[in-house]
Amino acid sequence: MALIAELTHRCPMRCPYCSNPIELQRARQELGTDQWLRVISQAADAGCMQIHFTGGEPLVRRDLETLVAAAAECSLYSNLITSGIGLDRTRLPALVSSGLEHVQVSFQHSERDLAEHLGGYRDALSKKMAAANLVREYGLPLTINFVVHRQNIRHASDMIALAISLDAQRIEIANVQFYGWALRNRSALIPTRDELKELDEIVSSARIRLRGEITIDYVAPDYYAERPKACMDGWGRRTLVISPSGYVLPCHAAHSIAGMHFENVRDGATIAEIWKSSQSFNQYRGTEWMLEPCRSCDHRERDWGGCRCQAFALTGDAAKTDPACALSAHHARLNQIGEKDASSQTAAFVYRQFSGMR
Amino acid sequence: MKNTSVTLHSVPRLKPHMRLRLDKVRNVWSIQAPEKMFVLDAPSHAIASRCTGETTVERIVEELHSIFSGADRDTIAEDVISQLQDFVDKGVVEI
Ligand code: SF4
């Protein structure tokens, strides 16, 4: 079991493909250090073996080192998922001595100007490269993550080359997932089928070339898929997410499902109790809740019917088959949306921002 | 491309970002890595814990032969090589 600890929604970057919700939680709503410390030890007691510190930008929290140390104390495998901004010669050594085991740095592009434009942050590329180099200098394993979309997909080879030059142990190439800000900016981000085909070939040949040396994990796109992804490996099966303000969620985007109630760690129940017995975790756990065509489908224990949040966003009912599946009645419409948005030619997007800040 | 076929002469090593951890709640050993978790049964744990970068596959086979004395050496050698090959293919172990 893994805990995804979303420490904050604050982030110096402003990526238009960010999967954080449109309504970002503010600093004053965030859990305090003591609350996180309790969550971490409860998560270990509940059977978690890993913790992924993410956000927003987790380095914004000055107590990150304390939380990493607490995770190490509980033998949780700890991973920092960062933009790299702020990972300097003060923070990284402190994190390493607190017991941090792995760092993932995200990149927007392999070219300076485009990286700056796509992240909405000045000189992002050189700062990220410096952060990645520092991670290797301190001997920590490094994942380089690229979210790919129409505005960088043609540069996938260069991005892989960049990750290799940074001595990454693992490369994650993730097609943009349309939640939160990314959904709002879909028409500027979604690639065409041809671009995806080209990406597929680049990834497959890089995998062969780098076999045994660098792992490449690939997150497939949804909008032209035939079968959905096993979102979160199934609702309430292996992963729980805690939002900056303490909501315990089966998936990052679960809050987008209108009408569902989620527990908050502030209300007193332990992580083990919430994991085992909450209404929200049990709602879509296993296969009992499924409707047709999932209910009688052979794939139901492989993909668990896909993503509940995507089903809700595109059909209005979270219990329906994920429209990424060809057997969904909404599948053709999803393909059409994809094709229409992909051909829209627009490159204009809105940067991620806190409301009231425009 | 690296050589990725396990033989008796290979010297396997758990990759640096793979961590062997005991799951105390379920009382099973596992390998932890970003986005991955492998649950190990007793034999695969015995193999994984010997992937230190200092021991040949041949030596691992001998050690396991002396522990699991019931099984014959060739069968153990086959099992060890196929398990290690699987670890290598999944990017858990390097040789
Ligand atoms: S996607 Fe960009 S804006 Fe969103 S949290 Fe990551 S670095 Fe920050």
Ligand code: SF4
């Ligand atoms: S019908 Fe449901 S279970 Fe079957 S492949 Fe589609 S999403 Fe998966």
